Amino acid sequence: MRFSALKILKEALTGHKGWQPMWRDPVPQAEYDYVIVGGGGHGLATAYYLAKEFGQARIAVLEKGYLGGGNVGRNTTIIRSNYLLDGNEPFYEFSLKLWEGLEQDFNFNAMVSQRGILNLIHTDAARDAATRRGNAMLLNGADAELLTRDQVRAMYPWLNFDNARFPIKGGLLQRRGGTVRHDAVAWGYARGADMRGVDLIQNCEVTGLRIEGGRIRGVDTTRGHIGARKVGVAVAGSSGKVMSYAGMRLPIESHVLQAFVSEGLKPFIDGVMTFGAGHFYVSQSDKGGLVFGGDIDGYNSYAQRGNLPVIEDVIEGGMALMPAIGRARLLRTWGGIMDMSMDGSPIIDKTHVDGLYFNGGWCYGGFKATPASGWCFAHLLARDEPHKTAAAYRFDRFLRGAMIDEKGQGAQPNLH
């Protein structure tokens, strides 16, 4: 369905009876060339780019619930490319460039807002690290600016600059970072894929992978068997479950991450900000709510809800940074299931089964990666070789000792 000002006017005058569904609700066919398991952001983007950029046809996306009902509808909507390591930064910069052209590309308003992301600096060592990170970003064609304390004060005069333990000494600013209307990303990709003939099949849970002679033949689902020449799995927190159908154990644990929204307040945070001393990040939505989060709970979970100690910890971080929010009330908290990889970086790779491909391990950073993840996964599916920006995201990096440990924390999922 297409939208226009004329159409809105016509519908307003005729009782809004002419609106059509945004995408078809097709019956699964017996066989496809490509079956994408998972109708979230990454799966939908993969199908969209497979059809649009790689000219492929006979594609289906299988979703166990409804489109965009998983983490793409549960995140804190931040986009950025402020990474340090060579394995990561070109990929995330590619993703940010795709975000910048996304709305024109799929002709849908995703409210991409490049309002800037500011990482605060609290110590001399942190300034050194931020300088290094900023230089790495610049070398990879991203933008980065090191701000002094006074420059940060000009942006956010009400921050707690003189906190005795964690005084604010500056910041690393990426002006091209920002936020996006997360649900609209799923909807835009879904509509774009549907318009190019991709079958989006909802309420269709994959219950098994049909493998014969080391080659994928299709998937068993709650709506029957569906044959496939190639199967791409992009199911985030359910990665371990789906890949176990192929006998695989993954370098991934599923953890719960909580997020928070306050009551609506008048505009006072116009960008995205991260507290470098604790783990706390915040932006203000267009409706006025403060959208914020912090660490994962830290234990294996599939529950999509967390526990109170982490809520307390996150809000303590917020209060340390900006005491002004002390009287704001918390409106909602929720949890999503993160596919936490061992080194904190993702995997986009083939598997030991011919025609079976995996995309996962996004930890709590999958949203910003959505366009590039879809593009690179489509590249791998269509051409059987990794996209150049995702070449490091391989299963065997743990065996080779080539981990991409952005935080330098070691191979332990709940430390990333």
Place this chain on the structure above:
Amino acid sequence: MIINHPILGPRDAAEFVYLGDAALINRPDGMTASVETFHDYLYLRDNPAGEHRELWYHEQGDRSWLVVTRNTVTHEITKVELARDVARAQGRSK
């Protein structure tokens, strides 16, 4: 979550540090195991949705290691053992 410590009784899970799957007790012999065996031990996980036996360390308490049997879908804890007892029952000396 409340972890019912076998010695100290019910304790808040916030007093503990989480390590992961209790299968980590079964570390391969470093002198004989292959690189692939150690890779699998270090990096690969079953990651089940449902019952999960896992290692928790009572850092803010008596510094014991526990094996907690917990449901990862409901967070319900059904069994708590001292990791020492579990390891010894598997034939380890300590």
